[in-house]
Amino acid sequence: MHLGVSESMRDCEYSQISTRSSTPMETPYKKKTSKKRKWESFPGRNKFYCDGRIMMAKQMGVFYLTLVLILVTCGLFFTFDCPFLALQLTPVIPVIGGVLFMFVLGTLLRTSFSDPGVLPRATPDEAADLERQIDVANSSTGYRPPPRTKEVVINGQTVKLKYCFTCKIFRPPRASHCSLCDNCVERFDHHCPWVGNCVGRRNYRFFYMFILSLSFLTIFILAFVITHIILRSHRSGFLNALKDSPVVVCFFSVWSIVGLSGFHTYLISSNQTTNEDIKGSWSSKRGKDNYNPYSHGNIFTNCCAALCGPLPPSLIDRRGFIQSDTPQLAPSTNGITMYGATQSQQSHMCDQDQCIQSTKFVLQAAATPLLQQQSSEPVILTTSPENGGTLPGRTSLNLGGPCTSLPLGQPTPPTSTPSLSCQEPSDMLPIHGHSHTHNHSHALQEPVAHHHFLTPEEVPSPPGMLPCGSPMGHTMQAGFYNPASQDSLHEDSVRGLVKLSSV
Amino acid sequence: MFLYVRKHPDVLAHLNKHLNFLRPHLKQPTVSSKVFIQRDYSSGTICKFQTKFPSELESRLDKRQFEETIQTLNNLYAEAEKLGGKSYLEGFLACLTAYTIFLCMETHYEKVLQKIARYIKDQNEKVYAPRGLLLTDPIERGLRVVEITIFEDRSIGSGR
16 A cells, blocks of 8 residues: 555656656646556555455455365365265266355355445545534534534434544444454445455345355255265265265354354344344344334345345445546645645545645646746755755655655654665755656655654654654744644644554 | 645546636636535435535525435435346346356446436536536545535636
8 A cells, every 4th residue: 555655656756846847737747657546555454356356354364264164075075975976866966066066156256355335435525524514513512522423313213323533434324344454334244254354235145145055055065975974884884984075074064054044044134234133233122112224124125135136336446547647746845835735645644546636636726837936946955954964865764764654654764864865865866857766756755745744743653753853844834834724624634644543 | 825725636537527617718727615415314324415505505506406416316326226126136137147247237226327427427517517616426435425616716816
């Protein structure tokens, strides 16, 4: 995620410098050679494969175990039992077994690989707007703000909507934040380690089909293995026959799988999630008038809705490209015009493409003369006093850490730069737009701005960072900053950054 | 003077399309603020947006026009999520074909989403862009909000 950001940042930097140095603002900057897809900067703790087509949770060990168990059990069945049964009874048995096996695998992979219904995190604008609304609501009470909840009446039942601090949204009803995947998931059922993914609105039907077909498969295998043993024991003896079959695995798993299928059949027919059932949200024990407002009234409709209802599309657009179709804005220096960009940039820590876009937009919005004014020079000038003059020293600071740690604003402190500067002095030279060091230039521009505006306020920065950042930041701010304006946005960005860092 | 700029990635893509409507003489209009129309959960988890007219738009837009837009959007989303014979048939067929049918066919929901995108584009061109506003398709915001970007009115003389 960080690398993706840093590369995008480098791209922004490249565009900004080329615009400043030689070309007018309207000249389109050169596009990156390879565009980044949105999954590469996805803020949750998911793993993506096949260029964003496959989405899974971080921990996949148990999923591999599931696969191994199914494959080994079925493999043993087809190898040892099927030939005997096909000859003695009917060849339909292996065929049905094969069909069931394919169905189980298909539904398992579909459950594991699909997006469970992840809600994308709020854009910084949305988060700021919500915060404002909450503040307005809280200020009227006059005392310590209550926890962020909203009440809504659904079909006669009062439902509390909670505010998610990570995703900066009020969770829709039935949504829940999965701590393992660090995402809010719609109609969150549970996080299943066996399938290596959350089970939510978009993959619940696949999950149910999986456990249902798996229970049929397990019962099928168990039944025919026992048949095989019985038939063989007529000939050779019970114990001999027993050692040839995968009966043990089947025997233990059949109870748990069948039990789970039964449980989920009950949940589907009453239109509840595992989450709600465990909490007893709609249990009549809570109150006489407590009922499930989401139920359609009868079992048949509930089942049809859960299994055959419309399948909503994924809201996170994993394979979409991060839009980089506008010029970039320098995030530093001229605090007056670039203020908004910088602030907005800081607040984009949880959404790197938003960050990129904001700077691009502000760059576009700013007039060409202004754009030409803001440049690397102020950066160089301000940094030199702090570092005793060497541009390489300052910029290598930016180079080493910030590209990768940019979102969290935790670049290596200047005190640690000597080692970096020794390695990359030559990289500092082409700040003015040499093609092969554009990425370094980018690093120069972006993080410096962050140092200026970010670090003095940024709470979770490493201790080494703050001392280095603050003196410089303060001097910068004194010179260019207009703190009176856009305070709320800055606050939001800081809050966002604090939250992000604490995640 | 400072430039209060609100950033938004998709606005830029929209701007390139709507420049003629907004400010023919300017390359990029300035974003003044954004209004977010939140979801209305009173009918359950179906996608529905609040029809309450935001005060920030009072000077720019007619209340009736706004309500009509939101209501049409709500109706379209309800159509997408409708439980009926057609959706059940589609779901059942998909299950039979192990969901491979969707490799060559779009789901009903996706078709309606395209319809919604066309409607929003149409509304932007006809109603919102001439008033210096821009509707963002809710799908780009994860169906959480309808984002309306208010652009600075240059004719008033405010600006940088």
